[in-house]
C-alpha cells in the first residue's frame with residue numbers, strides 16, 4: 227500500500243504542534259510494545275502508562291498519520307454493523323452489554339478531552355438523514371431500538387423539520403441524536419499522544435515495525451533496533467499490510483475521501499446546517515458532512531476497494547457535495563484528502579489475541595472515532611488482568627475476506643451491489 231494518498235488535509239493545515247517523538251533506535255526491553263499511533267494504540271498506551279507499565283509505541287509515520295488523523299471527525303453511536311448482527315451471534319443480554327461499551331466509548335473520549343484539556347473543537351449533535359421517502363420508517367425502528375437499549379437522547383425529524391435545519395431538499399427526514407457529535411480528529415489524536423507521553427510512555431515516529439514475533443516473549447524489529455516486551459499490541463488497522471499474516475484476511479482497506487471548502491462565512495455556513503450538527507445519510511455507502519469552526523463545509527464519502535487515488539480528488543468529490551448543496555457551486559475546494567478505513571466482513575470490529583502475550587483490535591468499519599479508544603483501553607485492561615469486557619468483544623465471530631487475486635474484484639463487486647441497493651431501495 228502506498229504511504230499517502232493526500233495533498234495536505236484540512237486537519238494538517240489546522241493541527242496543533244505535535245509532541246516530540248524521536249525515531250526508535252537501540253535494543254530495548256519493556257513491559258508493553260504497541261505498534262501504531264492512532265486512537266487504538268495511543269489509548270492503550272495512555273491507559274497502561276498511567277497504570278505504571280513501561281510502554282514503547284512504534285509508529286511508521288507520524289502520530290495520527292492513519293485514519294485517526296484524517297477521518298470525518300464524526301463521533302458515532304454504537305457499531306457500524308448495527309445491533310441485530312451482534313444480537314444474532316451472542317444473544318440479547320450480551321449484545322446489550324456491547325452497546326453499553328459503545329456508549330462508554332463516547333464517554334471515555336469526552337472524559338479524556340476534559341481531563342487532558344485537549345483543544346479539539348468538540349461539538350455535540352448528529353443527524354442521520356434518509357435519502358428516500360420510502361425509508362422514513364427505518365428511523366422509527368432505529369429510535370425504538372435505541373430507546374429499548376436505554377439511549378433516549380434522540381428525536382425523529384420530518385422532512386419539513388429537517389429542512390428547517392438543513393439547507394437541502396434531498397432528504398426525507400432524519401433521526402437526530404444529542405449524544406453523538408464531531409471534533410477535530412487529528413488534534414484529539416495529538417492530545418492523546420501528549421497525555422501518553424506525560425504519563426511516561428515512549429512514543430517513536432518514523433519507526434516502522436518490520437518483523438514481529440508473537441510468542442511467549444514478543445519481539446518487534448525496526449530498521450534501527452528491536453523491542454522485547456512482555457506484551458504486544460498490534461494497532462495498525464487498515465495500514466497493517468502484510469506485517470502479521472494471520473491478520474491479513476480479517477480486514478480489508480477501503481478508501482474514503484473528504485473535501486473541505488473555502489471558509490463560507492457564518493451566515494452561509496449556518497444556512498447549510500443551522501444547528502452545527504454532524505450529518506450522515508443512511509445509505510450503505512455513506513455521504514457525511516459537517517461545518518468546521520472556521521465555517522468550511524467538510525464533505526466526505528465515496529468508497530473504493532482499489533486504494534487507487536483519483537487524479538483530481540477535489541473535482542471528483544465536488545459534484546457529490548453539489549448534489550446535496552447546489553448553492554455551493556461557486557465555492558472553492560481548498561483541501562481534498564483520503565484515508566483507509568478497515569472494514570470487516572460483518573462490519574463488527576474484530577479483536578482478539580494471537581497468543582497469550584499478543585493482542586490486536588481493528589476493523590471498526592468506518593465507525594472507529596470513539597470505538598478505537600475503547601478497544602485500546604480494553605486491551606490495556608486485559609493486560610492488567612481483567613479481561614472480561616475485552617473477551618466479550620473478542621467473542622464476536624467474523625468470516626475472513628478471501629486472499630489472492632480475487633480479493634479486490636470480489637469486494638468491488640460487493641460494492642457495486644451495495645451502490646445499486648442504495649439506489650433502488
Ligand SMILES: Cc1cc2nc3c(=O)[nH]c(=O)nc-3n(C[C@H](O)[C@H](O)[C@H](O)COP(=O)(O)OP(=O)(O)OC[C@H]3O[C@@H](n4cnc5c(N)ncnc54)[C@H](O)[C@@H]3O)c2cc1C
Nearest residue numbers: 262264265266286292293294297298300435565593594595
Ligand atoms: C477518510 C476517513 C473517514 C472516516 N470517518 C470516520 C468518522 O467520521 N467517524 C468514525 O467513527 N470513524 C471514521 N473513520 C474511521 C476511524 O478514523 C478509524 O476507525 C480509527 O481512526 C482507527 O484508529 P486506529 O488507531 O485503529 O487506526 P489508525 O488511526 O489507522 O492508526 C494505525 C497506525 O498504524 C501505523 N502503522 C501501520 N503499520 C505499521 C508498522 N508496520 N509499524 C508501525 N506503525 C504502523 C499507521 O501508520 C497508522 O498511524 C474514518 C476513516 C477514514 C480513513
